[in-house]
Amino acid sequence: MLAAAGLAVPAIGEAQGAGQGKAGAPQGDLMLWYRQPAVEWTEALPIGNGRLGAMVFGGVAQERLQLNEDTLWAGSPYQPAHTGAAASLDQVRKLIFAGQYTDADALIEKTMMATPPRQMSYQTIGDLLLTTGVSSQTSGYRRDLDLDRAVTTTSYTQDGIRFTREAFVSVRDQVIVLRLTADRAKSLWLHGSFTSPQKADSRVEGTDLILDGVNTAQQGIDGKLSFTTRVRFVVEGGQVSPGDREVLIRDADAITVLIAAATNFKTYNDISGDPAAVARAQIEAAAMRSYADLLADHVTEHRRLFRRVSLDLGRTAMADVPTDERILNKTGAADPGLAALYCQYARYLMISTSRPGTQAAGLQGIWNDKLNAPWGGKYTININTEMNYWPADPGNLAECVEPLLALVEDIAVTGRVTAREHYGAGGWVCHHNTDLWRATGPIDAAKFGTWPMGGAWLLQSLWDHYDYGQDEAVLKRLYPLMTGACAFYLDALVKEPRHGWMVTCPSMSPEHTHPYGTMICAGPAIDTQILRDLFDRTQIAAARLGRKDALLPRIKALRAQLAPDQVGKMGQLQEWLDDWDMEAVDLHHRHVSHLYGLFPSYQINIHDTPALAAAARKSLEIRGDQATGWGTAWRINLWARLAEGDHAHSILQFLLSPERTYPNMFDAHPPFQIDGNFGGANAVMEMLLQGWNGNLYALSALPSAWPVGHVTGLRARGGIAADIAWADGKLTQLSLTSLHDQTIRVHCAGHSKDIALKAGRTAVLDGQLQPVA
Ligand code: FUC
Numbered sequence: 001m002l003a004a005a006g007l008a009v010p011a012i013g014e015a016q017g018a019g020q021g022k023a024g025a026p027q028g029d030l031m032l033w034y035r036q037p038a039v040e041w042t043e044a045l046p047i048g049n050g051r052l053g054a055m056v057f058g059g060v061a062q063e064r065l066q067l068n069e070d071t072l073w074a075g076s077p078y079q080p081a082h083t084g085a086a087a088s089l090d091q092v093r094k095l096i097f098a099g100q101y102t103d104a105d106a107l108i109e110k111t112m113m114a115t116p117p118r119q120m121s122y123q124t125i126g127d128l129l130l131t132t133g134v135s136s137q138t139s140g141y142r143r144d145l146d147l148d149r150a151v152t153t154t155s156y157t158q159d160g161i162r163f164t165r166e167a168f169v170s171v172r173d174q175v176i177v178l179r180l181t182a183d184r185a186k187s188l189w190l191h192g193s194f195t196s197p198q199k200a201d202s203r204v205e206g207t208d209l210i211l212d213g214v215n216t217a218q219q220g221i222d223g224k225l226s227f228t229t230r231v232r233f234v235v236e237g238g239q240v241s242p243g244d245r246e247v248l249i250r251d252a253d254a255i256t257v258l259i260a261a262a263t264n265f266k267t268y269n270d271i272s273g274d275p276a277a278v279a280r281a282q283i284e285a286a287a288m289r290s291y292a293d294l295l296a297d298h299v300t301e302h303r304r305l306f307r308r309v310s311l312d313l314g315r316t317a318m319a320d321v322p323t324d325e326r327i328l329n330k331t332g333a334a335d336p337g338l339a340a341l342y343c344q345y346a347r348y349l350m351i352s353t354s355r356p357g358t359q360a361a362g363l364q365g366i367w368n369d370k371l372n373a374p375w376g377g378k379y380t381i382n383i384n385t386e387m388n389y390w391p392a393d394p395g396n397l398a399e400c401v402e403p404l405l406a407l408v409e410d411i412a413v414t415g416r417v418t419a420r421e422h423y424g425a426g427g428w429v430c431h432h433n434t435d436l437w438r439a440t441g442p443i444d445a446a447k448f449g450t451w452p453m454g455g456a457w458l459l460q461s462l463w464d465h466y467d468y469g470q471d472e473a474v475l476k477r478l479y480p481l482m483t484g485a486c487a488f489y490l491d492a493l494v495k496e497p498r499h500g501w502m503v504t505c506p507s508m509s510p511e512h513t514h515p516y517g518t519m520i521c522a523g524p525a526i527d528t529q530i531l532r533d534l535f536d537r538t539q540i541a542a543a544r545l546g547r548k549d550a551l552l553p554r555i556k557a558l559r560a561q562l563a564p565d566q567v568g569k570m571g572q573l574q575e576w577l578d579d580w581d582m583e584a585v586d587l588h589h590r591h592v593s594h595l596y597g598l599f600p601s602y603q604i605n606i607h608d609t610p611a612l613a614a615a616a617r618k619s620l621e622i623r624g625d626q627a628t629g630w631g632t633a634w635r636i637n638l639w640a641r642l643a644e645g646d647h648a649h650s651i652l653q654f655l656l657s658p659e660r661t662y663p664n665m666f667d668a669h670p671p672f673q674i675d676g677n678f679g680g681a682n683a684v685m686e687m688l689l690q691g692w693n694g695n696l697y698a699l700s701a702l703p704s705a706w707p708v709g710h711v712t713g714l715r716a717r718g719g720i721a722a723d724i725a726w727a728d729g730k731l732t733q734l735s736l737t738s739l740h741d742q743t744i745r746v747h748c749a750g751h752s753k754d755i756a757l758k759a760g761r762t763a764v765l766d767g768q769l770q771p772v773a
Helices: 085-097 102-109 275-287 289-304 323-328 338-353 384-388 396-421 454-469 470-491 525-547 551-559 610-623 628-641 643-653 675-688
Strands: 030-035 046-048 053-057 061-067 125-132 137-147 153-156 161-169 177-180 188-195 199-205 208-214 226-236 239-242 246-252 254-263 310-312 363-366 689-693 695-698 709-716 720-727 730-738 742-748 749-756 762-766
Touching: 030 125, 046 153, 046 161, 046 338, 046 363, 046 551, 053 161, 053 208, 053 254, 053 363, 053 762, 061 177, 061 226, 061 254, 085 102, 085 396, 125 226, 125 254, 125 730, 153 289, 161 289, 161 396, 177 188, 177 289, 177 310, 188 199, 188 208, 188 226, 188 254, 208 675, 208 730, 226 246, 226 275, 246 254, 254 275, 254 289, 254 643, 289 338, 323 338, 338 363, 396 454, 396 470, 454 470, 454 525, 470 525, 525 551, 525 742, 610 628, 628 643, 628 675, 643 675, 675 689, 675 709, 689 709, 689 720, 695 720, 730 742, 730 749, 749 762
Parallel strands: 695 742
Antiparallel strands: 030 137, 046 053, 053 061, 061 125, 125 188, 137 153, 153 161, 161 177, 177 254, 188 246, 199 208, 208 226, 226 254, 239 246, 310 709, 689 695, 709 720, 720 730, 730 762, 742 749
């Protein structure tokens, strides 16, 4: 039986949570661990508080902390709209409707790209290097990351002395904390210094080690961000000797290293902050507190969020093997616990990379060791940023979505200029990327950037966030963003000549080259699917808020003129207006944009639109199972939506293999991209629970590889929390708690039943969906 305490719907921000301290994997299973230090960056362990991040290497002779602060990006405030770009629009549209796609591409490239035609990169601060002594023989080395405490620990024995280091990043105190201890007095020796690829200088003030720097220019946009990192060594016993650019500590009993970092960034158009004052104040405040207090407050705050979900998919002997060896899995032994660990790791990463008041999670979350990160480490919004947030609400981490909402509130402002200059349209638009400075124009190349749907897709992620939590305050913030996007499409959609459908033009099916030499086209399926969701949900929002805005009947009329989803000659869901799918350049392309309607949307699903679901399935079969990290993760979610648990599981096995998972369990695109971690975690949850429009599907795509297990604290659309237990592949108990009174239809293994839920009261059902209590 599940414990009743595990059934509460935790109100956002409350400490109690489902399954807290009760059910769940056996002690110690929420652990990544290794028998050797990290050499490569993708072996180091990530810690973070949403704003500050560090990659901890755990070297014996030298500890390396690679540092990040989430507002340290290249450049400075800029507005890249291409003045007058809209002058080419008529001609571009004519060329596209005449089938002269490459000519349209060339004209866009020449006259319509953003200026500059690329965005700014997220950047590293540099490394704090802590040399700890001569590398003599060590034994008993162990390095781990405890997901339940959000603490990474390194320990080893040298010359008969046991050395231990613990590191974490505190939300309350806004500092990175590293504590070094030894089990014999006066054994600690430490030499601290900085290294950085930035234009930065280190110095010592008192005994604080400081790195001051300025970010770099990119694409002709000056680097105007200044940043400071201040390190305080709180030493117990021993002596501290400051040097010019380093600090030396000898014969200490224990050392607590406190690291603060800040930039002058305030908002995307204001960089008047004082990083030196901020970092100094944070260090002074943290240094007043004991290590025990810093740690206790950190663990409490982390557990407040992390312990809302427990997940047990079954345990085998593989659970006792070091994490890197589990990923290699040379014996091929069953390891269902690895999927559970992957899911919980993503929840850990979410808590560590995206919190109210911080920047949203980019392509690498907050962890990046470069000045020019792969794809700039930006917000790529033709799948990647959306995927980042898929598991937040199902995984009971609603507040982690706040930075995404704040980001969209910004681009809904900057995107107005882009709408006007690039389309002569009202409202706002954002193309396939944005950055810290909230750039919204088409970038990289015409064939990659000409996609006016990025902002509208982000709005659907935020709608899901609202749908899970049913928080009216969120709806009120969303509504003007949605009507602003609708206003853009009212002006920017055009009539396609053959059928008279209203379509986007120019656009593309993200990054997939069609048979006519470019990606540029009119009205790809994904655009229409996103528009359907945007228009329908705007009407729902207006009704719930009692709004009667003049644009509502206009979007209703426009909605009726959108193209339908079409089934092509192979029985597949058509990716484009024309049946080009089988002549496309890359049949196995990583993007599966036209399947947006099946997942993350549910406008196509096996229950309500079985014919379109079958067509989507055909498209999936043609695309194949293997892709980049996020491409693989998307496929797993899609197969889960088709209720094909074993197929989904077989792709999940590929995602968890060394081809797609680094030793530190970061997702390999390759290179590292965090979207695959988040998408893969969401797929695990989709296999256990799905639901929309008043329906809930329990064990929706349970694979035969997970015959026994349970989960507590999952969330479903409609303000519902669910605990599920199963054995022999069959439901044994389902407990549902709703935020408000409602009747939902619950489905499981052929049974369906209407269940009346009372706000805050838990309904417990047995395997046949009969009420137990
Ligand atoms: C999209 C993808 C690439 C990569 C990049 C960040 O452009 O097509 O695979 O993930 O985003």
